[in-house]
Amino acid sequence: xxxxxxxxxxxxxxxxxxxxxxxxxxxxxxxxxxxxxxxxxxxxxxxxxxxxxxxxxxxxxxxxxxxxxxxxxxxxxxxxxxxxxxxxxxxxxxxxxxxxxxxxxxxxxxxxxxxxxxxxxxxxxxxxxxxxxxxxxxxxxxxxxxxxxxxxxxxxxxxxxxxxxxxxxxxxxxxxxxxxxxxxxxxxxxxxxxxxxxxxxxxxxxxxxxxxxxxxxxxxxxxxxxxxxxxxxxxxxxxxxxxxxxxxxxxxxxxxxxxxxxxxxxxxxxxxxxxxxxxxxxxxxxxxxxxxxxxxxxxxxxxxxxxxxxxxxxxxxxxxxxxxxxxxxxxxxxxxxxxxxxxxxxxxxxxxxxxxxxxxxx
Amino acid sequence: xxxxxxxxxxxxxxxxxxxxxxxxxxxxxxxxxxxxxxxxxxxxxxxxxxxxxxxxxxxxxxxxxxxxxxxxxxxxxxxxxxxxxxxxxxxxxxxxxxxxxxxxxxxxxxxxxxxxxxxxxxxxxxxxxxxxxxxxxxxxxxxxxxxxxxxxxxxxxxxxxxxxxxxxxxxxxxxxxxxxxxxxxxxxxxxxxxxxxxxxxxxxxxxxxxxxxxxxxxxxxxxxxxxxxxxxxxxxxxxxxxxxxxxxxxxxxxxxxxxxxxxxxxxxxxxxxxxxxxxxxxxxxxxxxxxxxxxxxxxxxxxxxxxxxxxxxxxxxxxxxxxxxxxxxxxxxxxxxxxxxxxxxxxxxxxxxxxxxxxxxx
Numbered sequence: 001x002x003x004x005x006x007x008x009x010x011x012x013x014x015x016x017x018x019x020x021x022x023x024x025x026x027x028x029x030x031x032x033x034x035x036x037x038x039x040x041x042x043x044x045x046x047x048x049x050x051x052x053x054x055x056x057x058x059x060x061x062x063x064x065x066x067x068x069x070x071x072x073x074x075x076x077x078x079x080x081x082x083x084x085x086x087x088x089x090x091x092x093x094x095x096x097x098x099x100x101x102x103x104x105x106x107x108x109x110x111x112x113x114x115x116x117x118x119x120x121x122x123x124x125x126x127x128x129x130x131x132x133x134x135x136x137x138x139x140x141x142x143x144x145x146x147x148x149x150x151x152x153x154x155x156x157x158x159x160x161x162x163x164x165x166x167x168x169x170x171x172x173x174x175x176x177x178x179x180x181x182x183x184x185x186x187x188x189x190x191x192x193x194x195x196x197x198x199x200x201x202x203x204x205x206x207x208x209x210x211x212x213x214x215x216x217x218x219x220x221x222x223x224x225x226x227x228x229x230x231x232x233x234x235x236x237x238x239x240x241x242x243x244x245x246x247x248x249x250x251x252x253x254x255x256x257x258x259x260x261x262x263x264x265x266x267x268x269x270x271x272x273x274x275x276x277x278x279x280x281x282x283x284x285x286x287x288x289x290x291x292x293x294x295x296x297x298x299x300x301x302x303x304x305x306x307x308x309x310x311x312x313x314x315x316x317x318x319x320x321x322x323x324x325x326x327x328x329x330x331x332x333x334x335x336x337x338x339x340x341x342x343x344x345x346x347x348x349x350x351x352x353x354x355x356x357x358x359x360x361x362x
Numbered sequence: 363x364x365x366x367x368x369x370x371x372x373x374x375x376x377x378x379x380x381x382x383x384x385x386x387x388x389x390x391x392x393x394x395x396x397x398x399x400x401x402x403x404x405x406x407x408x409x410x411x412x413x414x415x416x417x418x419x420x421x422x423x424x425x426x427x428x429x430x431x432x433x434x435x436x437x438x439x440x441x442x443x444x445x446x447x448x449x450x451x452x453x454x455x456x457x458x459x460x461x462x463x464x465x466x467x468x469x470x471x472x473x474x475x476x477x478x479x480x481x482x483x484x485x486x487x488x489x490x491x492x493x494x495x496x497x498x499x500x501x502x503x504x505x506x507x508x509x510x511x512x513x514x515x516x517x518x519x520x521x522x523x524x525x526x527x528x529x530x531x532x533x534x535x536x537x538x539x540x541x542x543x544x545x546x547x548x549x550x551x552x553x554x555x556x557x558x559x560x561x562x563x564x565x566x567x568x569x570x571x572x573x574x575x576x577x578x579x580x581x582x583x584x585x586x587x588x589x590x591x592x593x594x595x596x597x598x599x600x601x602x603x604x605x606x607x608x609x610x611x612x613x614x615x616x617x618x619x620x621x622x623x624x625x626x627x628x629x630x631x632x633x634x635x636x637x638x639x640x641x642x643x644x645x646x647x648x649x650x651x652x653x654x655x656x657x658x659x660x661x662x663x664x665x666x667x668x669x670x671x672x673x674x675x676x677x678x679x680x681x682x683x684x685x686x687x688x689x690x691x692x693x694x695x696x697x698x699x700x701x702x703x704x705x706x707x708x709x710x711x712x713x714x715x716x717x718x719x720x721x722x723x724x
Contacts (some may be wrong), residue, residue, distance in 0.1 A: 062628055198563050208583065259573050
């Protein structure tokens with residue numbers, strides 16, 4: 001603990017950069033109460049019960065810590081940020097957000113959440129930014145709420161907690177939302193959820209449906225579905241952010257390109273069509289990635305190498321993962337001071353269009 | 363083509379190592395005919411029809427090349443090996459093998475395949491080794507056939523094409539087979555298949571169920587199920603081989619350990635139990651990996667770094683992937699001559715217990 005306490009004194013200014021944590025989980029008491037009601041009522045499906053049931057009802061130490069941290073945007077969270085040396089956190093409604101809810105309940109809860117998050121940012125403008133949540137079930141109202149949350153409330157992007165009760169953003173039904181994201185010049189953060197109920201069985205039977213494995217299956221699949229469906233040909237300026245070191249997409253670039261080209265050439269699937277660029281091009285040019293839950297240096301350095309130096313940014317994943325030593329691991333990355341400033345601070349400022357002067361006024 | 367033709371002259375002896383390709387696909391005409399009968403009869407499920415239906419019936423260039431290559435173990439294959447500079451190939455019954463078949467048909471076809479493969483090895487002892495196929499549906503007969511194929515026929519390991527009609531080797535029902543693999547001192551090559559039918563829907567709808575993505579979901583899940591179920595605590599000397607650069611398991615070591623420990627501590631799942639070692643320890647100590655379909659240098663060098671230098675070996679994945687320039691990419695890896703000899707030759711000799719004198723007599 002001595003090292004951690006010492007590190008707490010090391011604020012961003014001292015080390016040459018601000019530490020901006022870009023995938024930080026948050027919830028309103030209202031949505032927590034609604035989730036608990038659904039758990040008790042048996043609503044919401046297998047993935048919902050596995051994930052939310054665990055974090056909202058387990059008596060074990062880690063879920064209790066998560067429950068307390070999620071709904072706080074004042075002393076508790078700021079104290080932990082101070083202790084870990086985090087200057088600024090980008091908060092977003094945690095999985096599954098309102099995406100397990102039907103449209104009418106989801107819409108009201110998401111709108112309230114955006115208001116409450118904007119108030120937290122207003123209370124602590126140097127410490128917090130926020131992403132907008134919308135109910136994706138009704139597309140026109142989702143677009144309207146996103147526009148309100150960005151233009152009126154000052155939120156910095158859209159959080160999507162993967163599947164929308166089994167549907168995906170590759171479905172053109174959702175494309176007006178993507179069009180609005182692009183037009184508003186904000187990023188879409190595609191956060192994990194448990195795999196949709198039609199594919200969760202084998203994973204859940206083995207306890208592998210959650211963050212240990214199923215999250216990355218679900219989220220990398222969602223991103224690939226978006227790419228292969230032509231989302232980024234239609235919206236070439238759309239900025240997608242993935243956590244967990246890109247859900248391992250950087251590992252597969254060669255194979256994605258080779259096999260996708262083979263499928264296109266063979267006409268194997270109706271859903272696989274020629275694209276304007278290679279799969280790896282979209283991953284390199286439309287996707288940014290954060291290190292939430294992936295603080296080990298090797299995957300970070302690997303991803304920087306294959307993607308370029310301006311694609312990978314820091315995240316903690318608080319309160320699911322609160323390990324101040326992981327901040328120190330990333331402080332110690334073998335990067336130049338300028339590269340480290342970019343990794344911890346400048347890429348986030350650029351991707352989320354943060355107001356640098358506000359951050360630096362801390 | 364000039365470079366490739368020139369490279370064809372460069373046999374192993376000339377460059378300081380033999381190139382041993384360790385995941386090379388093969389089939390008997392008998393199983394091909396049975397698969398075609400099943401396709402026509404509508405038997406075998408969604409993944410089977412997607413994968414086998416494509417490769418066995420499509421008129422496109424790549425599946426036609428694959429069909430011709432799979433059933434050959436003489437002039438055609440040797441010609442391609444010569445042209446690419448491959449000295450020795452380890453052949454195995456391609457996915458889904460007999461694992462889509464019921465026990466009685468599968469048993470006869472697997473036994474015949476082992477006999478036919480042993481004959482191919484006998485015809486070309488310096489060029490081919492083979493892995494044994496068994497019908498996994500009936501465990502006692504699978505053990506008996508594996509013992510026959512290794513002890514009597516000289517085959518060098520067991521091929522398992524992932525799920526057994528939706529079941530996995532993490533199920534203790536199959537553990538006598540793993541016990542036999544360990545006792546015979548041969549490796550188990552866990553090769554991809556399409557995801558099992560209970561989870562394939564979302565992937566297949568988007569054309570992502572095959573080698574572009576679904577293969578790695580299925581196979582990395584299978585390996586994780588084996589590890590988390592305690593297979594390697596029970597059989598600590600069991601050697602598992604994974605293709606496709608370890609199906610990305612090396613990327614996730616930190617997160618596997620962190621999240622698995624959290625699940626164990628919280629008692630979240632009946633299936634998640636305390637293990638003797640960390641997940642990353644099993645991956646580093648019980649698993650070897652090949653570069654089939656993953657010739658790009660960065661993932662190979664990354665995996666060598668996190669796993670150690672004696673875990674990653676060369677594979678081509680012929681005839682699914684026949685790109686002589688990929689051999690050249692791996693010849694050009696920034697490794698010392700001794701490391702390159704290990705990568706192309708010595709690890710394979712060690713893991714598959716190949717007879718070095720036979721290979722070198724070429």
